[in-house]
Amino acid sequence: MLDWLKNINKEYPEFYKEYLAKFSEKSNRYVMLSTETTGLNPKDDVVLTISAFAVVDDSILIGDNFEHILLQYKYFHDNKLSNEFIIESKMEKLSEPEAIEKFINYLGNAVIVGHHIDFDVEMINASLERLGCGRLKNEALDIDIMYRKLQDITDKEFSLVELSEAFKTPISDRNSSADDAYTIAVLFLKLKSRLRIK
């Protein structure tokens, strides 16, 4: 129970301290986040890819993106899985500590937006913990919850595909976390203007 006391003087890695320092200012940047993971358990499963786009001033900045595949050799080895798809992927490959550090630098103090974002945040938090860092401090928005608020629906959850259909946005046939992040970005713009979020 007094764990936080133990941690109070704990020395965080340099990048995490810088990250914390960024929160002295408020950000107008939103970062759309989508991850691929090996499963749904934050404790045992690991993140395979992280994709993100930035939205500033109601527009998606295609160049301001983050797309990396994480080399989870240990997990694959432990679970006796093939890691072929990682090797074949054309995405940039980084080890988990490198990728997480890079992502934290990229993210900064932006507001995170995602679909069922609590899970993505939880997965990243687990990775951060393995690096001896604290948790993500960013505000997070969930487009599913935004949509339900807009429609006044409380008893139903919507998948990304359902949301896309509701807004008649074209659904990409390519299925990667980057495509998901882009879809989230488009939906977020639509929801943002409808909900009049500044």
Added chain:
Amino acid sequence: MNTIANNIADFLKEYAPFKYLSFDELAAIATNIRVLNLEVNKTLFKVDGPLHDVFYVVASGLVNLTVIVDAEENILNKCHEGAIFGLRPFFAKNNYTMTAKAREESILYAIPIAVFRPFVANNTDVLNFLLENFAVNTRNSKDKESLHNNQISDSVFYTGQTSEMQYFQTLSYNNNPITVSHSDTVQETAQLMAESKNTCAVICSNKIPLGIVTDSDMSSKIATGRFPVTTTIDKIMVYPVITVLENVSLAEAQLLMLKNNVSHLCVTQDGSDKSAVKGVISEHDLVVAQANNPGVLVKEIKRAHNVNDLKQIRFRLADLVQNSIQKNIPLTHVNNIASEITFALLKRAIELSILELGSPPARFAWLSIGSQGRKEQLLPTDQDSILIFEDVTPEKYREVKDYFLNLASKTTDLLEGVGYEACPNGHMAKNILWCKSLTDWMKQYNNWINTPGEHSGDLSSIFFDYELVYGEQKIEDAISSTVFQNMENNTLFFDFLGNDALRKNSPLTFFKNFNVEEEGSHKDKFDIKTKALMPLIDGARLFTLSFKVKGINNTYIRFKQLAMVDPKHAETYLECAEAFLVLSKIRTLEGIKNDNSGQFVNLEELSKIDRDKLKNALAPMRKLEDLIKDKFQLTHFS
């Protein structure tokens, strides 16, 4: 590595001018793109608004570009998926000359000018593409062809659109007139005019127009010897100058010239003679502008050689309809012109198919049915047609029928390519059911008329609105006489048609509100086609058939004709005729606005006055219904 940038590059490479660039170049451009979402009716930029540092590509949705001419909003262009607009910052430093507004919720790619400029400079194809589309003062038909898939919609040197209803278009004119100072001699001025082949010169001081000298002044004042060529020009100039605003319409220019008895108008910055000269409109400009009229269009159809030629003409027809409607040209007029052009188009399509297949083995008639047959097709809706060929010996029948089926499917495919969608109910001549010999067709009509309801599955009343497009008039006459013979005292048939006409839902609720769609994707919109237009069309058909008024298919003219044949109820018929016009106009406007058939009208977008107009137009329907019930002794329950 940026997956989405690659996806966007994939999208862009389908469209000019991007297709001239390599994938890597596109990916590099895509990396710098911003993606915007534009809600319905949101304005992206306005006339005279400051330039953005980007231009736009429509990723999905529809954006309308508009300008104001004669205090009315005119749609310049509709930007669909893949269209480029907002290129003005490339070429000019002053503000936008048009307004961009989302007609549907749209997603746009904003490409920074700074990023794209090097590609324009280094790639001649891209440069040429942009120049071709901007160096011309007016969009001519050729451009439209190259643009039909990918409209660059931004005529930077916009001086006027060549829309077909020329009287209301803005003019393109000489915006670089000869200006001289009042102390110049006549000879010097004449020299300048001769060199540049101009018919007039404006005398200015400090760019403010003082007077104007034209060819006729030269001939009447100099050539006659009244003044020597060494006089200063201000002695012979005409003043004050008649000045106009920049975006004057042809009609207005013509009126001004007539009123002031002048042959030239001076365009100034604010339209008064106290501001800088911007150009001169001559009579010749008016003549040029008028050269592009419906007659020319029909002539061009006759010369068309392939689908693309015809498609272009159809685009221009759409322009013509749109402009004339927006400018309040009487709808009957527009209807006539549009249907003449449509018919010429259909005819040419059949001719082209015959050219390909060889001459037909028997005489035949191609009839348009439905809205085309009624000559009410303002918006490109679907195509409905039937084909009747003369009777041949049984051994040849098969071969002949094969030929005509082939001809019909060629023609309908061609028309589909031109932009007339296939009829969802299959009411087309390429359908084996609707391509038959004359005897078979007579039997068919006999069956429909004498035993209605038995085969009601395939009886559609649109078969009674037919109009010959191509082929033998005699065949059509034969069908008409069969129809009218069989109708003699045939109460059963009229019962059937009458009930069919009455079956439509009432357009107004009990409380005199509009009966809007309650569910579906058109929720809260008013179905003007089934609830307002169809009852009138059905009613008109019913009465014309029963009064044996032959050869008239247009609903408006039918009502007019009925008023003469049946003077007792003339008032009702005339009211219906007017109502029909009002309703079709509302529908057409809605269709133009949304680029669809205009079947569902969004009432919230109508002004209060238009809504009242619509409501008033629905009133005569009640009377017409009563008349139907009365005349054919129908009650609601029969």
